[in-house]
Each structure stands twice: as structure tokens, then as C-alpha cells.
Amino acid sequence: MxxxxxxxxxxxxxxxxxxxxxxxxxxxxxxxxxxxxxxxxxxxxxxxxxxxxxxxxxxxxxxxxxxxxxxxxxxxxxxxxxxxxxxxxxxxxxxxxxxxxxxxxxxxxxxxxxxxxxxxxxxxxxxxxxxxxxxxxxxxxxxxxxxxxxxxxxxxxxxxxxxxxxxxxxxxxxxxxxxxxxxxxxxxxxxxxxxxxxxxxxxxxxxxxxxxxxxxxxxxxxxxxxxxxxxxxxxxxxxxxFVQFHPTTLYHRDAENFLISEAVRGEGAILLNRHGDAFMKRYNPSLKDLAPRDEVARSIYMEMEKCGTSYVYLDTPHMNIDLPSHFPSISEKCMEIGLDISKDPIPVVPAAHYFxxxxxxxxxxxxxxxxxxxxxxxxxxxxxxxxxxxxxxxxxxxxxxxxxxxxxxxxxxxxxxxxxxSIPAWIYPVNEESVDPILIKSDTHTIQALMWNYVGIIRSPKRLSRALSDLNYHSHRIDRFYREAGITRELVELRNSVLTATVITRAAYNNKKSQGCHYMVTRDGSFEKS
Missing domain, CATH: 3.50.50.60 (FAD/NAD(P)-binding domain)
Incomplete structure (x- = not known):
């Protein structure tokens, strides 16, 4: 040190x-x-x-x-x-x-x-x-x-x-x-x-x-x-x-967290639903697939709900460029899971991307x-x-x-x-508990699912109220665990995650108007635009 x-x-x-x-x-x-x-x-x-x-x-x-x-x-x-x-x-x-x-x-x-x-x-x-x-x-x-x-x-x-x-x-x-x-x-x-x-x-x-x-x-x-x-x-x-959700990450069990760059759409790729319909023209007739990220992510989310699917397609085969040369990382990753992006459309799903x-x-x-x-x-x-x-x-x-x-x-x-x-040394717990990695992993997954379902792409007062209630319960339990257990990176990350999730959820709950990447739905399914 x-x-x-x-x-x-x-x-x-x-x-x-x-x-x-x-x-x-x-x-x-x-x-x-x-x-x-x-x-x-x-x-x-x-x-x-x-x-x-x-x-x-x-x-x-x-x-x-x-x-x-x-x-x-x-x-x-x-x-x-x-x-x-x-x-x-x-x-x-x-x-x-x-x-x-x-x-x-x-x-x-x-x-x-x-x-x-x-x-x-x-x-x-x-x-x-x-x-x-x-x-x-x-x-x-x-x-x-x-x-x-x-x-x-x-x-x-x-x-x-x-x-x-x-x-x-x-x-x-x-x-x-x-x-x-x-x-x-x-x-x-x-x-x-x-x-x-x-x-x-x-x-x-x-x-x-x-x-x-x-x-x-x-x-x-x-x-x-x-x-x-x-x-x-x-x-x-x-x-x-305001949490931005990137519209296009690769949808595959062996490709978690892999981003499909917006530059692919910038070079001409088009989003398609399961029926082969280029749906972005219905959501933003002027910008279509080059609409702001929040609009594209919401459009994909709504299209998946309408079609009953867990993903949509990014149509790359029609593009008039050398895809492996322009996008080597994306091309290599897709080839690893059996997709040739010069011949096959890419299955994509939105994901949390930028704060x-x-x-x-x-x-x-x-x-x-x-x-x-x-x-x-x-x-x-x-x-x-x-x-x-x-x-x-x-x-x-x-x-x-x-x-x-x-x-x-x-x-x-x-x-x-x-x-x-005058600053004291770090105070370790007197009767230090061992850290059970299964408990940390379980709590982490609980927070992640809660945030995705209640504080995700489309939000509502009811969902956010439930999220605050659940996060309050988890915060107290995790804080007690943090103070009594031996300190590890994973434990500190869990504490930080629940604190950050609470800050974001509280801000979302207090803002009833939709704006940018914060999209609020009312009880009747409509939304309030600021």
C-alpha cells in the first residue's frame, strides 16, 4: 500500500x-x-x-x-x-x-x-x-x-x-x-x-x-x-x-453484454421485426432507424411486446459495404455464435448503456x-x-x-x-462474519431484475413505488451485512449497487413527466410529455 x-x-x-x-x-x-x-x-x-x-x-x-x-x-x-x-x-x-x-x-x-x-x-x-x-x-x-x-x-x-x-x-x-x-x-x-x-x-x-x-x-x-x-x-x-438504454445489444446466451454499435445503423442497417417489417418508419417517419437512442429502444421494446418476441433483427446483409472490414469485432463475435452478418440478420435487444x-x-x-x-x-x-x-x-x-x-x-x-x-484507521468488525458469495450473487440478481422490470425502458408510478419499497428493504439488510462481514470487493459493490439503484429510482419516481430517456406511462397506458 x-x-x-x-x-x-x-x-x-x-x-x-x-x-x-x-x-x-x-x-x-x-x-x-x-x-x-x-x-x-x-x-x-x-x-x-x-x-x-x-x-x-x-x-x-x-x-x-x-x-x-x-x-x-x-x-x-x-x-x-x-x-x-x-x-x-x-x-x-x-x-x-x-x-x-x-x-x-x-x-x-x-x-x-x-x-x-x-x-x-x-x-x-x-x-x-x-x-x-x-x-x-x-x-x-x-x-x-x-x-x-x-x-x-x-x-x-x-x-x-x-x-x-x-x-x-x-x-x-x-x-x-x-x-x-x-x-x-x-x-x-x-x-x-x-x-x-x-x-x-x-x-x-x-x-x-x-x-x-x-x-x-x-x-x-x-x-x-x-x-x-x-x-x-x-x-x-x-x-x-435519465438512464440511456442502447437499442442494440446482441441477443444470444453466449454473447452477454455485447454491443452492436450505432455506427452499424449509421452505415445503413435497418431494424426488422419477426415478420420482416422495417418498423421504425411507424415510430419516427423522418429519422427512422437513426432516431435518438431512447426512441429506438422504446420502439424495439414495444415491437417485441406486439410480436411476442424477446428480440428484433438488425438487417445487415443488404448493406453495400465490406462488413468484416468496417466492423471486425462485431463480425468476429457473431461468427463465434454461428452468424455471418454479411448473410444473416443480427438478433438484438435493448440494454442499459449510459448514465x-x-x-x-x-x-x-x-x-x-x-x-x-x-x-x-x-x-x-x-x-x-x-x-x-x-x-x-x-x-x-x-x-x-x-x-x-x-x-x-x-x-x-x-x-x-x-x-x-486526526483521521482514524479503518474500523473492522469486532466479530467479523464470513462473506457468503451465494448471498451476494443472489442479492445482486434481485436488484438487477427489480431495476430492469420496474425502472427500465418504460416506467410507471406504480412500478417505481414498488421498486422503492423493495429497495428500502434490501438496503437495510445489505447495510447490516456490510457492517458485520469481512470487507471484500464484491460486498462493497453490492452496497454501492443498492445505494445507486435507490438514488435513480427516487429521482424517477419524483419526475412524473416523460422526457428523453425517462419514459413514464400513466395508469391508462398513455404517457405524460414535458
Whole structure:
């Protein structure tokens, strides 16, 4: 376990936003400690992103880009955040990812960057590396970061709780001072030892919440850790009802969580029901298969109900492109289960994909609690509004990460020795119970089914009321289990999952109007549009 005096900045997470924060903080001479609960540093949502990241296009303007973001977000977006992102984002992609880190985005024969298009984008403006853009960005950024003398990375180390002055200091006078986050209790997942680690700034870059749902495109690490820790320390969380469901994940028992990128529809694939009917023209006659994700996901959900099926088809055989060349990962995955996408349509089903809400921050990553920052999917700048535009999440993670690292360097305030000394060591249970993995797995599956059925693509006051009641029961039982049992990663993830699920469900229950990816049905089956 590293010594607490080693760090100016603690970063929790190794996706694009956390790594971008580390780069600019280290460039300013700060000592950075990055902690990942996984042994695989690439085990992030960034790595699994297929489509791409918005870059520079000669056809584009900041206003045109901003208009597309606002349209996808149902105009609930923060105008200021959208303006900053649309004006600065593409140039930062070129400066950092293309020129400095040298990510190998696809290029045309003339050497220019190849651009693709996804739903709701007016033009082609998306940089990509076939259908594995996230993998290319994650791998190259990690390699770049690992060369820095000012950055240390610790796999198998999981944050349990944020350390704050008012909540943890043994100095009785501390409770009368402004609350401030000064560090993190970190669990060594291999030794089960917990130690306090201190820094002048803590950045939550913990990613998404997808695995609190039964069906998700997210990796298993996406358990809402940042949301749960921020909630417990009193940070504001906003727009939590807006959970985006990706319309198309591969439907097959041997292909759980595998995303079929929106870029496939951007290149011409069409959704079909079991009867071969291209049904999106009935739900959105103008945009059809390139409608916003929330509309497409709901349309698929309704079409499955009408037809009595568990999936629909994505018609790829009619596309006039070399599919294995354009989408090698998708093609290879489908071949593994006996599907040739140049000949066979792909069975697809919607799944929880992206959390549009999160910890309330400004574009410098500052939360409502001093010393605590958040970037990436766990944060909410307001860029996405009620629904996210495709290929903007990686862009937001990069831009806000870079800005956050710089802001911290200009405003760093490290905790003094007396304050650090007033923080107690982690308290282990006196009569520590052993952790039964079957109980954790069962509770996890219960929460996932509850969220999918009651707080999923289509919601109602009755379903949400039932969800709150059930989550309240599980929260008390899981909290007691957490306090009495020996600490493990799986147990902490369970606690975080039920806390995050409760935050999302409460927000959904309190918002009776449908907007973006929050869709509320009334008792008579109709819905309220805000």
C-alpha cells in the first residue's frame, strides 16, 4: 500500500476521463495516484466503446454540433456546458489523441482521417478505429500515462469511502468547519487490508451504473461506485432518472453484454421485426432507424411486446459495404455464435448503456463538496441533458478530464499533517462474519431484475413505488451485512449497487413527466410529455 504523503491527486478509475485528468495534472508537476479495483486496467467502459469520438470535420461548426447535442438531449442540456464542449472538444481530440498520444484512428487513402456518422448527427464528424475505437483510445492512453514519472497506478485497489473533514476527523472542532474531502479509504483487494490515503484532491472517474440492470452493455465493473460514495459524503446528484438504454445489444446466451454499435445503423442497417417489417418508419417517419437512442429502444421494446418476441433483427446483409472490414469485432463475435452478418440478420435487444445523470459538477469537474471532483460517466455536467448524443461521451470525458487536471493544479490545497493525523484507521468488525458469495450473487440478481422490470425502458408510478419499497428493504439488510462481514470487493459493490439503484429510482419516481430517456406511462397506458 502506498504512503499517503505521496499524492497531490487521487484518481479512482482508469477510463478516458481519469487518464486525461492524470495527464494534465502530471504535466503541471503534481504527484498523481490512480487506483483501479480491477487487475486489468483496461477493464473500463471506455475500452468497450465501439462507435467513436467526435472530432474535426470541415463541414462542421460549433453551432451545428451544439444543435445536434441539444436535440438529442431534448433541450434539457446545460447550454454553457454544450457551448464549451462544441467549441473546444474537436481541437482537443486533435491535440491530445491524434498528435500527442497518436491514437491510430482510421484514415482514408489520402491520409486524412476517416469520418463516420451516427444517429441524430447532422453530418459525418466521428473519428473511429473500425468498431473498436474505445479499445484503441484506452490502450494508447494507458501506455502514455504509464511513461510519466509523476503518475503511479495501483490495480486491485478499490475505494470504499471518501474521507471528509466533518465526517471522519477525531478533532471535535472539525465538525464546525467547512466540509472537505481529503482522501479515500482504500481496500487492497488481494490482502483485504484497508488504509486511508490522503490528497489535496480526489477525482471520481469510476464510470457507469449499467450492471445494476439485468441487461446491460457495460462491463461488470460498472456498479455505480462513484455515485454511492458521493451520495454518502453529501454531494449533489442530478438528472439521475435519465438512464440511456442502447437499442442494440446482441441477443444470444453466449454473447452477454455485447454491443452492436450505432455506427452499424449509421452505415445503413435497418431494424426488422419477426415478420420482416422495417418498423421504425411507424415510430419516427423522418429519422427512422437513426432516431435518438431512447426512441429506438422504446420502439424495439414495444415491437417485441406486439410480436411476442424477446428480440428484433438488425438487417445487415443488404448493406453495400465490406462488413468484416468496417466492423471486425462485431463480425468476429457473431461468427463465434454461428452468424455471418454479411448473410444473416443480427438478433438484438435493448440494454442499459449510459448514465446521463450523475454527480453535479461544473466543466472543471468540481462537485458541491470542496476537494471532491468527478469526471466522465459518473459526473453530470449537463452536456447530455435528458439523453446522450452518440460519440459525445468519450469527448466529454476527454475535455472535462483535461480541464479538471489543470484546474486542480491551479487550486491545489493539500491537507496538513495535523488534519491527516486526526483521521482514524479503518474500523473492522469486532466479530467479523464470513462473506457468503451465494448471498451476494443472489442479492445482486434481485436488484438487477427489480431495476430492469420496474425502472427500465418504460416506467410507471406504480412500478417505481414498488421498486422503492423493495429497495428500502434490501438496503437495510445489505447495510447490516456490510457492517458485520469481512470487507471484500464484491460486498462493497453490492452496497454501492443498492445505494445507486435507490438514488435513480427516487429521482424517477419524483419526475412524473416523460422526457428523453425517462419514459413514464400513466395508469391508462398513455404517457405524460414535458
Amino acid at each position: 502506498p504512503d499517503f504523503r505521496n499524492f497531490d491527486v487521487i484518481i479512482l478509475g482508469t477510463g478516458i476521463s481519469g487518464l486525461a485528468s492524470a495527464i494534465t495534472a502530471a504535466e503541471q508537476g503534481l504527484k498523481v495516484g490512480i487506483f483501479s479495483k480491477s487487475g486489468d486496467l483496461e477493464d473500463t467502459n471506455t475500452y468497450h466503446a465501439q462507435g467513436g469520438i467526435v472530432g474535426h470535420s470541415d463541414e462542421d461548426t460549433p453551432q451545428l454540433f451544439a444543435d445536434d447535442i441539444l436535440k438529442a438531449g431534448d433541450y434539457l442540456n446545460s447550454r454553457e456546458a454544450v457551448k464549451i464542449l462544441s467549441e473546444t472538444g474537436p481541437s482537443l481530440v486533435d491535440e491530445y489523441l491524434v498528435d500527442k498520444i497518436k491514437v491510430g484512428f482510421n484514415r482514408k487513402e489520402d491520409g486524412s482521417l476517416d469520418l463516420t456518422r451516427e444517429a441524430v448527427h447532422s453530418i459525418r464528424r466521428i473519428y473511429h478505429e473500425k468498431d473498436r475505437t474505445g479499445k484503441a483510445i484506452e490502450t494508447d492512453m494507458l501506455n502514455y500515462v504509464q511513461k510519466s514519472d509523476n503518475i503511479q497506478i495501483f490495480p486491485f485497489h478499490m475505494a470504499i469511502d471518501l474521507i471528509s473533514v466533518c465526517h471522519h476527523s477525531k478533532d471535535p472542532q472539525a465538525r464546525y468547519k467547512e466540509n472537505r474531502v481529503i482522501g479515500v479509504y482504500i481496500l487492497n483487494c488481494e490482502t483485504k487490508e484497508v488504509k486511508p490515503i490522503f490528497a489535496g484532491a480526489v477525482i471520481l472517474a469510476t464510470g457507469g451504473i449499467g450492471t445494476i440492470y439485468q441487461h446491460t452493455s457495460n462491463p461488470a465493473v460498472a456498479t455505480g461506485d462513484g455515485i454511492a460514495m458521493a451520495y454518502q459524503v453529501g454531494a449533489s446528484i442530478i438528472n439521475a432518472e 446521463c445523470g450523475g454527480i453535479k459538477v461544473d466543466m472543471n469537474g468540481q462537485t458541491t463538496v470542496p476537494g471532491l471532483y468527478a469526471v466522465g460517466e459518473t459526473a453530470c455536467t449537463g452536456v447530455h441533458g435528458a439523453n446522450r448524443l452518440a460519440s459525445v461521451s468519450l469527448l466529454e470525458g476527454l475535455v472535462c478530464g483535461l480541464k479538471t487536471g489543470r484546474h486542480i493544479a491551479d487550486n491545489l490545497e493539500n491537507p496538513g499533517f495535523d488534519l491527516r493525523r
